[in-house]
Amino acid sequence: xxxxxxxxxxxxxxxxxxxxxxxxxxxxxxxxxxxxxxxxxxxxxxxxxxxxxxxxxxxxxxxxxxxxxxxxxxxxxxxxxxxxxxxxxxxxxxxxxxxxxxxxxxxxxxxxxxxxxxxxxxxxxxxxxxxxxxxxxxxxxxxxxxxxxxxxxxxxxxxxxxxxxxxxxxxxxxxxxxxxxxxxxxxxxxxxxxxxxxxxxxxxxxxxxxxxxxxxxxxxxxxxxxxxxxxxxxxxxxxxxxxxxxxxxxxxxxxxxxxxxxxxxxxxxxxxxxxxxxxxxxxxxxxxxxxxxxxxxxxxxxxxxxxxxxxxxxxxx
Amino acid sequence: xxxxxxxxxxxxxxxxxxxxxxxxxxxxxxxxxxxxxxxxxxxxxxxxxxxxxxxxxxxxxxxxxxxxxxxxxxxxxxxxxxxxxxxxxxxxxxxxxxxxxxxxxxxxxxxxxxxxxxxxxxxxxxxxxxxxxxxxxxxxxxxxxxxxxxxxxxxxxxxxxxxxxxxxxxxxxxxxxxxxxxxxxxxxxxxxxxxxxxxxxxxxxxxxxxxxxxxxxxxxxxxxxxxxxxxxxxxxxxxxxxxxxxxxxxxxxxxxxxxxxxxxxxxxxxxxxxxxxxxxxxxxxxxxxxxxxxxxxxxxxxxxxxxxxxxx
Numbered sequence: 001x002x003x004x005x006x007x008x009x010x011x012x013x014x015x016x017x018x019x020x021x022x023x024x025x026x027x028x029x030x031x032x033x034x035x036x037x038x039x040x041x042x043x044x045x046x047x048x049x050x051x052x053x054x055x056x057x058x059x060x061x062x063x064x065x066x067x068x069x070x071x072x073x074x075x076x077x078x079x080x081x082x083x084x085x086x087x088x089x090x091x092x093x094x095x096x097x098x099x100x101x102x103x104x105x106x107x108x109x110x111x112x113x114x115x116x117x118x119x120x121x122x123x124x125x126x127x128x129x130x131x132x133x134x135x136x137x138x139x140x141x142x143x144x145x146x147x148x149x150x151x152x153x154x155x156x157x158x159x160x161x162x163x164x165x166x167x168x169x170x171x172x173x174x175x176x177x178x179x180x181x182x183x184x185x186x187x188x189x190x191x192x193x194x195x196x197x198x199x200x201x202x203x204x205x206x207x208x209x210x211x212x213x214x215x216x217x218x219x220x221x222x223x224x225x226x227x228x229x230x231x232x233x234x235x236x237x238x239x240x241x242x243x244x245x246x247x248x249x250x251x252x253x254x255x256x257x258x259x260x261x262x263x264x265x266x267x268x269x270x271x272x273x274x275x276x277x278x279x280x281x282x283x284x285x286x287x288x289x290x291x292x293x294x295x296x297x298x299x300x301x302x303x304x305x306x307x308x309x310x311x312x313x314x315x316x317x
Numbered sequence: 318x319x320x321x322x323x324x325x326x327x328x329x330x331x332x333x334x335x336x337x338x339x340x341x342x343x344x345x346x347x348x349x350x351x352x353x354x355x356x357x358x359x360x361x362x363x364x365x366x367x368x369x370x371x372x373x374x375x376x377x378x379x380x381x382x383x384x385x386x387x388x389x390x391x392x393x394x395x396x397x398x399x400x401x402x403x404x405x406x407x408x409x410x411x412x413x414x415x416x417x418x419x420x421x422x423x424x425x426x427x428x429x430x431x432x433x434x435x436x437x438x439x440x441x442x443x444x445x446x447x448x449x450x451x452x453x454x455x456x457x458x459x460x461x462x463x464x465x466x467x468x469x470x471x472x473x474x475x476x477x478x479x480x481x482x483x484x485x486x487x488x489x490x491x492x493x494x495x496x497x498x499x500x501x502x503x504x505x506x507x508x509x510x511x512x513x514x515x516x517x518x519x520x521x522x523x524x525x526x527x528x529x530x531x532x533x534x535x536x537x538x539x540x541x542x543x544x545x546x547x548x549x550x551x552x553x554x555x556x557x558x559x560x561x562x563x564x565x566x567x568x569x570x571x572x573x574x575x576x577x578x579x580x581x582x583x584x585x586x587x588x589x590x591x592x593x594x595x596x597x598x599x600x601x602x603x604x605x606x607x608x609x610x611x612x613x614x615x616x617x618x619x620x621x622x623x624x625x626x627x628x629x
Contacts (some may be wrong), residue, residue, distance in 0.1 A: 037485070038455070038485040038486075038487050038488065039456040039457040039458070039483075039484070039485045039488065040455035040456075040457075040459065050350065052357075057549065080612035084483075105607035115551070137357045137358050138357065139356070139358075140357065161483065164482060164483045165479070165482045165483065166357070166511065167355075167356040167357050167511050168355055168356075168511060168513060168613050168616050168617070169616075169617065169620060170356075170357065170574055171511075172617075175573060176559070177572070179555075179556060179559075179573060180556065191484065193485045193486060193489075194512070195486055196574075199574060199575040200573060200574075201573065211339045218575060219575065219576075225413060237497075238497055238498065238500075238501060241494075254490045254493075255490075255494075255497060255518055256514070256613075257492055257517035257518065258512050258517045258536060258537070260606065285520045297486045300486045300487070301486055301487050301490060304486075305487070
C-alpha cells in the first residue's frame with residue numbers, strides 16, 4: 001500500500017512550550033488511522049501541520065506525496081479537514097452550505113447536485129436541508145460539517161473529534177460513513193475521545209504531552225499493554241472502588257458501566273485472588289471477580305498514567 | 318416513602334409550535350444518580366433549564382431540593398449546583414479566582430470555602446494549576462473546574478448537562494470518581510450524557526425523545542426488557558454483510574465493532590434465517606455468538622423504533 005502520510009521527527013514549539021515533540025509515524029493509503037490522546041496532548045497541532053495550516057518548527061511531513069512546507073496548496077486540494085470548530089455559514093441553509101463548499105473545491109455543478117443528493121441521503125439530512133444552519137443543534141451541525149468535508153470526495157480525510165457532542169445514533173451513522181469512505185480507498189485520519197470508536201480503526205497512535213507514546217492495531221494494544229485486568233461486581237460499589245484504590249497491588253481502579261475494572265501490578269501471579277482478598281478485607285460483599293481483556297479505555301488510561309510527568313504526579317503510587 | 322430530591326410532574330414547555338418538553342414526570346430519591354438520556358433535540362437541556370429556575374415552565378410542577386421551582390425559583394438556587402453544556406466560567410480568571418467568585422456569589426464563608434476548595438482540587442488533580450487562567454486549561458480540566466465550582470456551596474442537588482462531552486478518558490474517570498462519591502454525602506445528581514457506559518452507572522434512567530419521556534427504569538430493567546436477541550458475528554467482506562443485513566426485515570440494527578458486527582434480531586428471527594441473504598451477497602460468516610444487549614442497543618430501539626415493550 002502506498003504511504004498517504006509520512007511524518008518524520010516533527011516538532012512544533014509555541015514560544016517555550018513544545019506542543020509536538022519530535023513525532024514520527026506513517027499512515028498507509030486506505031487506513032482508518034485513529035489518533036488518540038488526552039486533551040492538550042498535541043493532536044490538533046499535529047493535524048494542523050499536516051493540513052498545511054501551521055508551519056512545523058522542525059522535522060518533515062509529506063501528505064499525499066506533497067511536502068507540508070513547500071506544497072501546502074497541493075495538499076489542500078487532495079484532502080478534507082473537519083476541525084473541532086467547523087466554520088459553517090449560519091445564515092445559509094444546510095443545502096446552500098454544502099453547495100458553497102462544493103463550489104470552493106471547484107466541484108462541477110452537475111456533480112455537486114449528485115453529491116448533495118447522495119450526502120443528504122447517506123447522512124439523513126433530508127429533513128433539515130432548507131433550515132438555516134444557525135438554528136441547528138450540535139448533532140445536526142456535525143452531520144452537515146461532515147457532508148461539506150467530503151463533498152469533493154477527497155482521497156485523504158482529517159477528522160478532528162467528529163463525534164464530539166453527537167448522540168449514539170449519529171455516532172453510528174458517522175462510523176458507517178467512515179467505513180464506506182475507507183472501503184472506497186480513502187485514507188482516514190481521525191481523533192476521538194470515545195474509546196469504543198477507536199476500535200473501528202485499523203491502527204491507533206497515542207499522543208501524550210507532545211510525544212507519540214504507542215502505536216498499533218486496536219486488538220494488539222488490548223492484548224499487549226495491560227496484562228492483569230479484572231472485572232469486579234460488588235456491593236456497595238463505592239466501597240469496592242475505595243478499597244481497591246488503596247490496595248498496593250492495584251495500579252488503577254475505575255467504574256466500568258455498573259461494574260468496576262481494576263488493573264493489578266504485572267508481577268502479581270493471581271490478580272483475581274489478590275483483588276478478592278483486598279475486597280473481603282475491606283468488608284465488601286463480592287459478587288464476581290473475573291480476569292478480562294482490558295477495554296481500549298483501560299489501555300488508554302493506563303498508558304496516560306504511566307507517562308505522567310513527575311510534576312503532575314500526586315496521583316496514586 | 319423515601320425522601321425525594323427531585324419530584325417532577327407534568328412539566329412542559331413549548332417554543333412557538335415546537336413542543337420542547339411534554340409532560341415530564343420523574344422522581345429521584347435523595348442520594349440517587351439519575352440519568353437523562355436521549356437523542357439530539359430530545360428536550361434534555363430545556364428540562365434542565367426549567368429545573369434550575371432559569372426558564373419558566375408552561376405548566377406542571379417540580380420540587381427541587383425541597384423548593385417548588387415553578388413558584389419560587391430563587392429558593393431553589395441555593396440548594397442547586399448546575400453545570401450547563403456551554404463552558405460558563407471566566408476565562409480571564411485563574412482556577413482559584415473562579416472558585417472564590419462562585420463561593421462569594423453563594424455567600425459561602427471564607428473559612429469554609431478554602432478548605433472545601435483544597436479538598437475538591439485535590440480529588441480532581443487540579444492543585445498544581447491553581448494559578449492558571451481558566452482560558453488556558455484543557456477541555457478536561459475546564460470541566461473538572463466547572464464541577465468544583467458547582468460544588469463549592471455544598472448543593473443538595475446537582476444538575477449536569479452533558480458534562481463529559483469532549484473530555485478525554487483520563488479526565489472522564491477523574492470526573493466520575495467525584496460524582497460517585499457525592500451520593501454518600503447526601504447529594505442527588507441528575508445527569509445527561511451521550512455515553513452509554515456513563516448511563517449504566519445511574520441507578521435510574523429517563524429516556525426522552527422529541528420532548529416526550531419514553532421510559533423510566535433502572536439500566537438493568539431496561540436492558541432485560543429489550544425484545545431483541547443480540548448476536549455477534551465476524552463477516553467478510555464486512556461492508557457487504559452490513560448492507561445485506563440492514564435490508565433484512567428480521568434485523569433491527571447492525572453495528573460495526575472492529576472486525577465484528579453486532580446484530581439485533583427481532584423476535585422470531587434466528588441467525589440461521591440470515592444465511593440466505595448473506596450468501597446471496599457473497600458474504601462469509603464465522604463465529605456466531607450471543608451477546609448481552611448494551612444500553613446503546615436500548616437507546617437505538619427506543620429512539621429509532623419507538624419500541625413499545627420498553628416504554629413503561
